[in-house]
Amino acid sequence: MLKKLLSLFVLMVGMIVSSPALTKELPDFTELVEKQGLAVVNISTSQIIRNAQGFPGISEDDPFYEFFRRFAPQMPREQESQSLGSGFIISADGYIMTNAHVVDRADKITVRLTDKREFRAKVIGADKRTDIALLKIEATGLPRVSIGDPNKLKVGEWVVAIGSPFGFDSSVTAGIVSAKGRSLPQDNFVPFIQTDVAINPGNSGGPLFNMNGEVVGINSQIYTRSGGSMGLSFAIPIDVATQVVDQLRSTGKVTRGRIGVMIQELTRELADSFGLSKPSGALISNVEKNGPADKAGIEASDVILKYDGKPVDSSADLPRMVAATKPGSKVTIELWRKGAVKQVAVVVAEMPEENKLARAAKELADDVAEMIARLGIAVSELSRDQMQGLQVNGGLLVEEVKGSAARAAGLHQGDVLLAIGNMPIRSLAQFNDILKQVPKGRNVALLVRRGDSASYVAIRLDEK
Numbered sequence: 311m312l313k314k315l316l317s318l319f320v321l322m323v324g325m326i327v328s329s330p331a332l333t334k335e336l337p338d339f340t341e342l343v344e345k346q347g348l349a350v351v352n353i354s355t356s357q358i359i360r361n362a363q364g365f366p367g368i369s370e371d372d373p374f375y376e377f378f379r380r381f382a383p384q385m386p387r388e389q390e391s392q393s394l395g396s397g398f399i400i401s402a403d404g405y406i407m408t409n410a411h412v413v414d415r416a417d418k419i420t421v422r423l424t425d426k427r428e429f430r431a432k433v434i435g436a437d438k439r440t441d442i443a444l445l446k447i448e449a450t451g452l453p454r455v456s457i458g459d460p461n462k463l464k465v466g467e468w469v470v471a472i473g474s475p476f477g478f479d480s481s482v483t484a485g486i487v488s489a490k491g492r493s494l495p496q497d498n499f500v501p502f503i504q505t506d507v508a509i510n511p512g513n514s515g516g517p518l519f520n521m522n523g524e525v526v527g528i529n530s531q532i533y534t535r536s537g538g539s540m541g542l543s544f545a546i547p548i549d550v551a552t553q554v555v556d557q558l559r560s561t562g563k564v565t566r567g568r569i570g571v572m573i574q575e576l577t578r579e580l581a582d583s584f585g586l587s588k589p590s591g592a593l594i595s596n597v598e599k600n601g602p603a604d605k606a607g608i609e610a611s612d613v614i615l616k617y618d619g620k621p622v623d624s625s626a627d628l629p630r631m632v633a634a635t636k637p638g639s640k641v642t643i644e645l646w647r648k649g650a651v652k653q654v655a656v657v658v659a660e661m662p663e664e665n666k667l668a669r670a671a672k673e674l675a676d677d678v679a680e681m682i683a684r685l686g687i688a689v690s691e692l693s694r695d696q697m698q699g700l701q702v703n704g705g706l707l708v709e710e711v712k713g714s715a716a717r718a719a720g721l722h723q724g725d726v727l728l729a730i731g732n733m734p735i736r737s738l739a740q741f742n743d744i745l746k747q748v749p750k751g752r753n754v755a756l757l758v759r760r761g762d763s764a765s766y767v768a769i770r771l772d773e774k
Contacts, residue, residue, distance in 0.1 A: 337468050342523045343482050348424050348453040349399045350472045350516060352479050353408055353431070353445075355416035356392045396473035396516030397421070397445065398525065399454045400555070404429075406445040407555060408515030409530055410436040413443050421447050424480060435558030439499050439566075440546060441530050442554040443515075455517060458524025460503060460547040463487055471507045471529055471543075473516030483508040485541075492544060493626040494531065499566075499633050501626070502544040503527045509543035518545045527551075553634065567635035567658035569608075570601020575625045576613060584613060585649045591615045592628040596693055606656040608645065610693055615651070616644035632658065685745075685769060686713015687721060691738055700759065702728060704736040719769040721758065728764060729757035 395412030413419055419431040429447035436443035470484045485507035492502040509532050518527035527545030534540050557564045573592045581589040591613040597604050614622050617631045618641040637660035644653050689706040708725040727735055735741050753768045
């Protein structure tokens with residue numbers, strides 16, 4: 311009797327273990343890899359680093375140059391730097407999608423297929439803001455991936471990555487979607503897909519597949535303290551990448567919209583202070599003078615609730631929405647101001663190229679540095695709200711008093727500079743242009759407003 315009961319127990323355990331309800335939770339990736347892995351490629355790049363002197367960072371005019379030339383071995387005048395990455399074929403005629411950082415500054419790009427054929431690739435276009443690049447090889451009849459919808463992904467869903475980590479071609483790793491819509495520092499235009507798929511150097515640019523064998527993302531970044539996988543990897547949603555690639559393919563560059571505002575996250579405390587029932591929306595902290603938002607009447611402290619009819623759930627949503635808008639388009643923005651909902655129409659402008667933005671930032675930094683050097687003060691331009699409150703058309707706010715001459719003249723933090731001589735101050739750049747015409751060591755008269763009164767003070771320009 312005991313033997314019969316034991317046999318029955320073993321039979322029941324076997325039936326439970328082999329139950330479809332349990333085994334379906336253990337996915338089989340073999341068919342996916344066999345079908346889609348053929349469209350995943352290895353990308354190797356090389357870059358020639360030229361060193362004219364033979365000693366990196368040492369000029370021939372440096373007094374130590376002769377010492378190094380005689381007694382230290384010279385570096386080769388040209389060195390080749392190599393790197394590896396991944397990519398995937400999106401069309402049978404040889405268009406390939408990868409990360410921009412994989413091919414950045416490369417002198418030579420080689421694409422190797424799974425059948426070991428190698429092709430020289432050219433860059434059709436690259437967008438550093440989203441880290442997307444489009445390559446082209448001269449081939450036809452190539453296998454290509456199927457594109458899926460990342461918006462249908464669910465947290466906890468199985469996903470698969472195929473790539474070349476550390477140069478190991480066609481490596482397959484799997485995991486689950488950990489989160490969606492992740493915002494990362496300095497990546498305002500990408501709502502990343504976070505996964506725990508093992509991603510390592512060399513996986514960059516490779517595809518992230520759902521269980522239907524469709525590409526839903528491009529593996530782009532990892533969070534690591536060791537240089538290897540720590541279970542925190544981030545993929546660019548394929549719909550974002552496709553929008554970028556379509557522009558790169560047609561024009562070779564990407565245009566984005568801008569409305570000229572600075573935003574910050576709306577906390578629950580801030581929402582309460584503005585009379586909002588919940589902390590959703592984008593809080594405007596600053597408005598660019600004469601920018602699209604300024605012309606539309608948007609002000610600092612406004613909270614944008616909807617953009618072009620779409621809800622703005624968090625501040626991270628707004629840059630993506632605006633960037634995706636075609637420059638010149640007129641959109642309606644719904645905002646919260648002083649306890650009431652208001653709608654304004656904004657004509658979206660074109661976002662400058664990165665080098666132009668960097669140049670503008672450098673010019674502003676140079677203006678501030680020159681102001682500190684010559685007057686001993688750090689200043690900033692007044693916001694639209696500040697000018698309205700002071701009932702002025704321009705001016706500069708003294709942020710900090712750094713020099714003895716400025717202190718001797720009686721300048722304080724919070725003062726507002728309204729004019730230099732009889733010239734009203736309209737901007738930081740204009741003020742610096744006027745200063746450049748004043749000889750060093752001379753006094754200048756500044757009209758300073760403090761509280762409700764304004765008076766001139768004399769300050770001597772730094773003679774250094």
